[in-house]
Amino acid sequence: MxxxxxxxxxxxxxxxxxxxxxxxxxxxxxxxxxxxxxxxxxxxxxxxxxxxxxxxxxxxxxxxxxxxxxxxxxxxxxxxxxxxxxxxxxxxxxxxxxxxxxxxxxxxxxxxxxxxxxxxxxxxxxxxxxxxxxxxxxxxxxxxxxxxxxxxxxxxxxxxxxxxxxxxxxxxxxxxxxxxxxxxxxxxxxxxxxxxxxxxxxxxxxxxxxxxxxxxxxxxxxxxxxxxxxxxxxxxxxxxxxxxxxxxxxAGVWVPGAPRGVEPRTPPAPGEPLLTTHDLTIGHGRAHPVRTMEPTQVPAGLSTTIVGPNGAGKTTLALTLAGLLEPLAGSVEAAPSLRPTSARFLTRAMHRHFDPARPITWASRDLLTRIGTVFQNPEHQFVTGSVREELAVGLKALGRGARDIDSRVDALLARLHLESLADANPFTLSGGEKRRLSVGTVLAAEPRVIVLDEPTFGQDRATWIDLVQLVQDVLEQGRTVISVTHDRDYLEVLGENELRLDIASPHPASASSPAGGRPAGHAPGERRPKDRQPSADQPSGERPSADQPSDHRMAP
Structure with missing residues (x-):
């Protein structure tokens, strides 16, 4: 040494x-x-x-x-x-x-x-x-x-x-x-x-x-x-x-050279496109446009992975597909089989904006059983004081009976290796435990489409294998998974339909053909939103003077 x-x-x-x-x-x-x-x-x-x-x-x-x-x-x-x-x-x-x-x-x-x-x-x-x-x-x-x-x-x-x-x-x-x-x-x-x-x-x-x-x-x-x-x-x-x-x-340590422990499944032929984008521009408000997408589809029954460098817009795209972030232009369209049949869970003020083809207009209760999302930061979706209560939130919102809720929660606690932490405050868990809990909160309601943002973050080898096998089980049930990930091992096992984003181009740079040969997307040329203009938060010029940035603050 x-x-x-x-x-x-x-x-x-x-x-x-x-x-x-x-x-x-x-x-x-x-x-x-x-x-x-x-x-x-x-x-x-x-x-x-x-x-x-x-x-x-x-x-x-x-x-x-x-x-x-x-x-x-x-x-x-x-x-x-x-x-x-x-x-x-x-x-x-x-x-x-x-x-x-x-x-x-x-x-x-x-x-x-x-x-x-x-x-x-x-x-x-x-x-x-x-x-x-x-x-x-x-x-x-x-x-x-x-x-x-x-x-x-x-x-x-x-x-x-x-x-x-x-x-x-x-x-x-x-x-x-x-x-x-x-x-x-x-x-x-x-x-x-x-x-x-x-x-x-x-x-x-x-x-x-x-x-x-x-x-x-x-x-x-x-x-x-x-x-x-x-x-x-x-x-x-x-x-x-x-x-x-x-x-x-x-003990779950990732020892260099150790086998991955789980192999890719043989994917089925892709089903109907459950989600399709049309002239889609994504971003966090007009001041923060990220990119304009070429037409993209998410086929039913497959694992779709969104990959690319940091800042390419992967999380923004995932949240937009999930109906949680409003497009700046264009739309995300849900297949008829995925759409809610009515707007009964919406307030009267929201009724006039309801469009069953557009997930962004759906009620939260409709999203629970149709498109469930695991956020990149697990803490952003914790709303209760215990792990058990957290897993039960969605089921209670759906009006499930107490016996059904207890049975489902107990099964998830065991599957996610969280039994000993059932009464713990979610915010006191380790990073890996928080990630598994956040996945469980979405799986509890059994949505048809599951969106996972960095699902294997903080996992040791044993819990990584369990999570990947859990995703495979979800796919075998005929459900659809969309994952944002940098995890190369995860991609090797679950990269059945890949959407690759690149910072240099505001559309998917490439998309592999899913099983069955239908391309998931293409990138014939660059397109930019007409209203993309520099803003106060996104100046187009050089950095301000490093010696005298405006509103510089000195710590006391």
């Missing part, structure tokens, strides 16, 4: 450390004993729910006080309790939206530097360099709310990178699933940016990532944790993966 540096980097000492969230019987992490030397680079692995994010939260001093949970043992960063080291440890959280503080990209990326009292003349060169390092080359006054999930993740990383280096900078960097929402090029870009930051050994690095092959060339050491058994493995990457291969695979 290379010799670490102690100039700036703090070390970590855990002695029988554990944490249990308030109201939980089960410990999120327990019996952890390890030492991380200053300047060491560590990859932290473990099954979904093993306590990895909890440990990162503890290292950065953000778990909260006694009212938030119970701490056992001892955890020291730089010889002090982590709460006394706030500001000395940088954190990129699993959910990038939880770290977006300010409205504009430049201000948000500069926020950490401002809180470190970095001189003004140094902040904006750092911000520019950090944004360039993660390839987020957008105007500094672009609205953070207009970014895609992958772009938000790049922004969160850029904010951390801008703080690194120089007097008073954090000497430790903790990254929680930093590449989960990134396209393949973005993964490489972020890896290289992090590598440059830790190259001089003045920064201790702890990375949580389920896909370990991304980081094995950069880290010195792998630590594998279990919620119940403490450490499962600890050592150099090659040694750990060679000597503990079977143990780690059984």
């Amino acid at each position: 290379p010799t670490p540096s102690t100039d700036l980097a703090p070390g970590v000492v855990a002695s029988d450390w554990g944490w249990r969230y308030a109201g939980r019987q089960r410990w999120a992490a327990r019996h952890l004993d390890f030492t991380i030397e200053p300047g060491e680079r560590v990859l932290l692995l473990g099954a979904s729910g093993a306590g990895k994010s909890t440990l990162l939260g503890a290292l950065t001093g953000v778990l909260g006080g006694d009212d938030e949970g119970e701490e056992a043992g001892s955890l020291l960063v730089g010889g002090k309790h982590p709460t006394r080291m706030r500001g000395h440890v940088g954190l990129v959280m699993q959910d990038p939206t939880s770290q977006m503080i300010l409205q504009r990209i430049g201000d948000d990326a500069a926020f950490g530097c401002e809180n470190l009292a970095v001189p003004r003349e140094q902040i904006w060169p750092r911000v520019r360099a950090a944004l360039d390092a993660v390839d987020l080359r957008l105007p500094l006054d672009r609205s953070t709310t207009a970014l895609s999930g992958g772009q938000q993740q790049r922004l969160a990383i850029a904010g951390a990178l801008a703080m690194m280096g120089g007097p008073g900078a954090p000497g430790m960097l903790c990254l929680d699933e930093p590449t989960a929402n990134l396209d393949p090029e973005g993964v490489t870009t972020v890896h290289d940016a992090i590598a440059s930051v830790v190259a001089d050994r003045h920064t201790t690095l702890v990375v949580v990532e389920h896909r370990v092959d991304i980081w094995t060339d950069l880290v010195d050491r792998v630590i594998v944790v279990s919620a119940d058994a403490g450490l499962l493995a600890d050592g150099a990457p090659r040694e750990v993966f060679a000597s503990q291969r079977e143990v780690l695979t059984r």
Whole structure:
């Protein structure tokens, strides 16, 4: 192992450390004993729910006080309790939206530097360099709310990178699933940016990532944790993966070279097009047009995947197809077999806009059983205080009986490995557990079409296999699935009908032919919406002066 540096980097000492969230019987992490030397680079692995994010939260001093949970043992960063080291440890959280503080990209990326009292003349060169390092080359006054999930993740990383280096900078960097929402090029870009930051050994690095092959060339050491058994493995990457291969695979760790564990099905011939686009322009309001689509169809009974780089409009297209985002122009048309037969669930004011062919005009209750959507951020669809209640919400809205609801919820809890968390608050789950719950809330109502945005985010190998098999089961029942994903393994298993979007062209760049030979879409030429004009949030010119962006704010 290379010799670490102690100039700036703090070390970590855990002695029988554990944490249990308030109201939980089960410990999120327990019996952890390890030492991380200053300047060491560590990859932290473990099954979904093993306590990895909890440990990162503890290292950065953000778990909260006694009212938030119970701490056992001892955890020291730089010889002090982590709460006394706030500001000395940088954190990129699993959910990038939880770290977006300010409205504009430049201000948000500069926020950490401002809180470190970095001189003004140094902040904006750092911000520019950090944004360039993660390839987020957008105007500094672009609205953070207009970014895609992958772009938000790049922004969160850029904010951390801008703080690194120089007097008073954090000497430790903790990254929680930093590449989960990134396209393949973005993964490489972020890896290289992090590598440059830790190259001089003045920064201790702890990375949580389920896909370990991304980081094995950069880290010195792998630590594998279990919620119940403490450490499962600890050592150099090659040694750990060679000597503990079977143990780690059984524990759900993605061991390099391990078989995928599930194979593609033989898809049926495509059914009727359930959803068809006509002259469709998508975006988040007139100020944020994303692209104009060529005619696109979603055939019944197949798995349709929407792929492409960050910022290409994948999530925007998925939400528009799902009837949750109004087209800027054109329409999404549902097949007659998918349409509601009446507008009885709509208010009187909404009746005059109702068109059974257009999902955007349907009542929420009609969407429940026809087009169900799993959002990119699971927390955006949680509305109750327990996992069990969350799974029952849709069924109650449909008027199902108590016995039917209990039976369906119990089956989903078992299938999604959430039985032990049935009474837990959904917002306290791990990222992988939140994702499985969000999928379950949609499956409960058994819609004919299911839209999944990054369905395998935060999953270990075992839960990934379960989720993919669950999607296959849904398809075997004759239902239709639309998935937005960067997961190459998921695409190999479920990429039956692919819609590929490209930033350089505002239409699907290509679409593979589904089983049966009918093309899903085509891209004969570029078309732009007539009313696409630059707006205050999307300026067409160069970035504003990095030295004097308008409305610049200094932290107190």
